[in-house]
Each structure stands twice: as C-alpha cells, then as structure tokens.
Amino acid sequence: MKSSMFSICVVALVTAALGYAAFGGQTGRGLTPEEHFMYVQEQRGANWRALTPQQRCERQQRMQRVWASLSPADLQSLRQQLDARWNALPTAQKTRFEQRIQQRIASRQARRMTAPAPGQRRCGGTEGGAL
Numbered sequence: 180m181k182s183s184m185f186s187i188c189v190v191a192l193v194t195a196a197l198g199y200a201a202f203g204g205q206t207g208r209g210l211t212p213e214e215h216f217m218y219v220q221e222q223r224g225a226n227w228r229a230l231t232p233q234q235r236c237e238r239q240q241r242m243q244r245v246w247a248s249l250s251p252a253d254l255q256s257l258r259q260q261l262d263a264r265w266n267a268l269p270t271a272q273k274t275r276f277e278q279r280i281q282q283r284i285a286s287r288q289a290r291r292m293t294a295p296a297p298g299q300r301r302c303g304g305t306e307g308g309a310l
Contacts, residue, residue, distance in 0.1 A: 210261065218261055
C-alpha cells in the first residue's frame with residue numbers, strides 16, 4: 180500500500196514539475212529528470228512516508244503552487260542549485276538514482292497506457308484529489 184501511494188505521488192510530481200516533457204508533451208518550464216529528482220527530495224523532507232495521504236496531497240499542492248509562482252530568474256537559480264547538488268553526489272549514488280529515475284519514467288509511460296479518464300486523477304492516494 181505504501182509503495183503504491185509513493186508511486187502515485189512520484190507520478191503526480193513528475194507530471195506536474197516536468198510539464199509532461201519526459202513523456203512527449205510540452206516542455207514549458209520543466210527540469211531535467213535529475214534536477215527534478217533532487218527538487219522532489221528537497222521539498223518532501225525526511226518525514227514524507229510518515230504523512231497521511233491527505234497531508235501528502237496538501238504538500239504536493241503547496242509544492243505545485245510554489246513551482247507555478249517561480250519567476251524565470253528564480254527558476255534559473257533553482258536549476259543551478261539542483262545541478263550543483265547533483266554534481267556533488269558520489270558516482271555510485273548518481274548511478275543508483277539514474278536507474279531509479281529511468282524505472283520511474285518507464286513505469287509512468289506504462290501506466291499512461293491504462294490511465295483513468297481525465298478528471299479521475301488521484302492525489303496522494305485519495306480519490307478525486309486535484310492535481
């Protein structure tokens with residue numbers, strides 16, 4: 180159950196932050212998968228798994244509001260910070276993270292083939308939540 184909620188949350192955040200760029204959609208203000216991974220880790224914090232599904236949904240929505248309010252200069256600064264953090268990681272850890280990122284993208288693409296109709300999305304494991 181925790182795993183499926185975690186997957187749902189990751190998909191929601193990847194979709195929102197990347198602007199569907201990794202999945203063939205518009206690129207908009209999207210981050211690279213590596214930048215996005217670092218951003219999500221930073222925004223979630225250490226207690227993500229201790230949160231209830233409703234709390235996760237609220238945090239996701241707050242993250243999305245902050246993301247939408249970023250100016251182009253703020254976004255560029257954020258990208259530079261995330262790139263610096265990514266580049267500072269040890270090679271072994273980067274490799275593990277890159278594998279996880281690729282698995283998530285492949286899993287998301289597979290789920291899109293059987294996704295529910297628009298308007299029936301889930302947020303943090305709660306039915307009918309807005310993304």
